[in-house]
Amino acid sequence: MNRLTALGGFILLAVLSGTVEAKEIVLNYANFPPAQTFPCVQMERWKAEVEERTNGKVQINTFPGGTLLGAKAMFRGVAQGQADIGCSSMAYLPGVFPLTSAVGLPVGFTSAETASLVLWDVYTKYAPEEFSEVKVLTMFTSAPSNLMSKKRVAALEDFQGLEIRASGSLSRSLELLGATPVSMPMSETPEALQKGVVQGLLSSLEVLKDFNYAAYCPYQTILNLQVYPFAVVMNKDVWNSLPADVQEVMNDLGPEQAEWTGEYMDRHVQEALAYAQQEHSTQVDRLPDTDMREMQAKVAPIIEEWKQEAADAGLPAEEIYQDMLALKERYAQDEQ
Numbered sequence: 001m002n003r004l005t006a007l008g009g010f011i012l013l014a015v016l017s018g019t020v021e022a023k024e025i026v027l028n029y030a031n032f033p034p035a036q037t038f039p040c041v042q043m044e045r046w047k048a049e050v051e052e053r054t055n056g057k058v059q060i061n062t063f064p065g066g067t068l069l070g071a072k073a074m075f076r077g078v079a080q081g082q083a084d085i086g087c088s089s090m091a092y093l094p095g096v097f098p099l100t101s102a103v104g105l106p107v108g109f110t111s112a113e114t115a116s117l118v119l120w121d122v123y124t125k126y127a128p129e130e131f132s133e134v135k136v137l138t139m140f141t142s143a144p145s146n147l148m149s150k151k152r153v154a155a156l157e158d159f160q161g162l163e164i165r166a167s168g169s170l171s172r173s174l175e176l177l178g179a180t181p182v183s184m185p186m187s188e189t190p191e192a193l194q195k196g197v198v199q200g201l202l203s204s205l206e207v208l209k210d211f212n213y214a215a216y217c218p219y220q221t222i223l224n225l226q227v228y229p230f231a232v233v234m235n236k237d238v239w240n241s242l243p244a245d246v247q248e249v250m251n252d253l254g255p256e257q258a259e260w261t262g263e264y265m266d267r268h269v270q271e272a273l274a275y276a277q278q279e280h281s282t283q284v285d286r287l288p289d290t291d292m293r294e295m296q297a298k299v300a301p302i303i304e305e306w307k308q309e310a311a312d313a314g315l316p317a318e319e320i321y322q323d324m325l326a327l328k329e330r331y332a333q334d335e336q
């Protein structure tokens with residue numbers, strides 16, 4: 001009792017004298033996939049950086065696995081204030097991001113790092129209307145998409161009729177290749193694979209390890225198709241309520257976090273491929289060169305479809321597209 005009283009007195013004194021700093025700002029950060037996946041790994045890194053750089057003034061509470069907001073409700077949920085911060089995969093909301101979806105076109109990105117830097121630059125250059133209701137904290141992309149399948153796909157003709165999970169413009173690619181796309185968020189895919197609703201998926205290969213898809217998809221086919229763009233957004237009223245020094249920390253982290261996440265993703269894809277081969281004896285196929293060229297030609301209409309959609313939204317589609325290609329070349333050279 002005496003010890004408790006003494007402790008209470010100490011805490012009271014410490015608070016009065018300012019030696020125990022209260023967490024002045026507490027923010028809830030929602031994410032849709034499980035904790036071990038890359039959107040959540042980058043979330044924990046961002047949390048740690050913000051907490052450290054603000055000297056403990058800001059506390060970030062993270063909610064992985066759709067416990068606060070699910071994949072499709074994420075963006076509007078944050079805009080409406082159900083979470084302070086949320087991580088969205090843009091492909092889950094077709095038509096909502098007519099400008100930044102340019103980075104999700106089949107233009108042959110070879111790394112998540114390059115694509116993430118390009119996405120951030122395209123976003124900051126055009127500051128598009130599609131994000132006007134929120135504060136964008138960072139953006140990044142997955143690595144180029146490849147096929148993970150229960151059946152072997154070693155030639156373009158093997159796609160015929162195959163039911164494959166994807167989202168957004170990756171689903172369109174599957175359609176143009178003769179497969180049957182089944183669109184759903186990544187967070188619903190484990191069940192679909194287990195139940196046999198789909199026979200594979202099209203995404204970046206680190207999920208072989210992070211969702212253990214290697215156990216269900218013994219075959220991988222390297223296609224280097226589109227990346228999935230992501231946006232981490234904050235509720236605008238919450239952003240406006242933050243002190244300038246905290247805003248500065250978060251603004252500085254925007255491009256840094258894009259690069260960090262891209263690098264992490266590229267490295268982790270390699271680790272996951274090694275894991276899949278060692279633990280599940282998976283097999284990686286490449287299409288013959290002629291099939292790769294034919295594949296490029298088959299998915300090319302997606303670029304024209306995007307230009308039309310962007311123009312319909314009142315955007316300078318050709319200029320955005322050329323800008324994106326120029327940035328892609330510049331960052332890809334930096335990586336050499």
Ligand code: 3IO
Binds near residue numbers: 142167185203
């Ligand atoms: C993705 C989404 C959630 C967790 C891990 C992931 N790796 C790649 C993605 C990209 C994506 O949004 C998707 O649906 O394939």
